[in-house]
Amino acid sequence: MSTVERYPVVIVGGGPAGLATSAELRRRRVEHVVLERGEVAGHTWANLYDSLTLHTGKHLSTLPGMSFGRSVPIFPSRADFVAYLHRYVEVFELPIETGKLVTAVEHNGSGWTVRTGAGDISATAVVMATGIVSAPRMPTIVGRERFRGRVMHSVDYRRPSDFNGRRVLVVGVGNSGGEIGSELADFGAHVTVAVRTGTHVVPRDLAGIPIQYVVFAMRGLPKGVRQEFARLVGRVTELRRGKPVLPKPPYGPLDSIPLIGFHLVDAIRSGRIAVRAGIAELTETGARFTDGVEEPFDDIIFATGFTPALSPLGGSVRTDAKGFALRTDRVTSADQPNLYFVGHTYDASGGLYNIRQDSALAAERIARG
DSSP: OOEEEEEEEEEEOOSHHHHHHHHHHHHTTOOEEEEOSSSSTTHHHHTSOTTOBOSSOGGGSOOTTOOOOTTSOSSOBHHHHHHHHHHHHHHHTOOEEOSOOEEEEEEOSSSEEEEETTEEEEEEEEEEOOTTTTSBOOOOOTTTTTOOSEEEEGGGOOOGGGGTTOEEEEEOOSHHHHHHHHHHHHTTOEEEEEOSSOOOEEOSEETTEEHHHHHHHTTTSOHHHHHHHHHHHHHHHHHHHOSOSSOOOSSOTTSSOOEESSHHHHHHHTTSEEEEOOEEEEOSSEEEETTSOEEEOSEEEEOOOBOOOOGGGTTSSOBOTTSOBOBSSSSBBSSSTTEEESSOOOSTTOHHHHHHHHHHHHHHHHHHO
C-alpha cells in the first residue's frame, strides 16, 4: 500500500494522552496529526461502563491548559470526563482524524511508516499514546472452553441491568473489579469475588480531601515516612471500620495501586458479596476455587487489568516486567529513534496527572529535534 500522507509527527491514540500531547505540540507550532481508532475523540473512555467515576480528584486530572468547569464534582464521572475531552479538542482545535485504526508502526530507516486501514502515513517521529485500556488482560484458566455461561472482561461491562438476579463471579479486586462488583450487588445480582493475592484498601478521601492529593503532597518525602503514614491510615481505618474483609497482599501499600474507597468492602461486610479464593478451573456450570469449593455461576467478569497497548510496534522495542516499553527517561524510547510514549506512566500520582507531565516532556523533546 502506498504512502498517502506525510506528517512530521504522528500521535497514535486520541484519548487523554494523545490529546494532551497534541495540545503541547500545537503550542510549540509543531505540525502533527492524531489518529483515533474510534469515531470520536476519547473513544475508549466513551465506551467504558456507565457508572465509572474517577477516583483521582479533578484538580490533578486535567490536561494541559484547561481545567474542569466549576459545576463538575471533585470526582468527575465518565460522562463529565468524556465531555471534557470533546471540549478540549474544540478549544485547542486539535488535528484529530477519527476512524483511523493503526495496525502497524514500522521504522523505515529514515523515519516511520504508520499503517492504517485507510492508508499509510509517513512520519519523522511517532508518539505512542495508546495507554492500556485497549489491551485487556485475559488470564488462561483451565476449563475455560467448558464453561457454558457468559464470559467477559471488565472493559466490556456497561451497566448492571443486564445482570439482575444472575449469579456473577468477578475475578480480581482492583478498582474496576471493586466498582463493578459492588454496583452489581446493589442492583440485584448475586455476586462473588475471586481473590488470589489480596489488596490494600484506602479511603477515597480524608476529611473531604482526595487521598490522591495527600499522596501527591507527600511524594517528596522519604519512603519510610510515606510507609509510616500508610500504616497509620490503615490502623485508623481498622479502628473505624473493623478488621479487613479482604486478604492483604504480600507487598506494601506503596508498591501497587490500592483499591480506593470502601464500596466493595462494605458490600462484603454486609453479606451482599461473597469472597472466594483464586480460580483453580472452570466447570460447565461455574468454577472450582483453589480451596476446593465449587460453585455455579451464570456470568464471569474478569477484572484482571490491562497490558500496555504496544502491538502495532511488533517486536521493535524491549519491554519491562509489566510490559511497558523501555525508555531512557519518562517518554523516550530506549530502542528506537524519534519514538515516544505518553500515557504509559502509572503511579500514586494518577495516570492523568502523569499524562500532563509526560505530554509536555515529549513535545519538548520533539520540538528540539
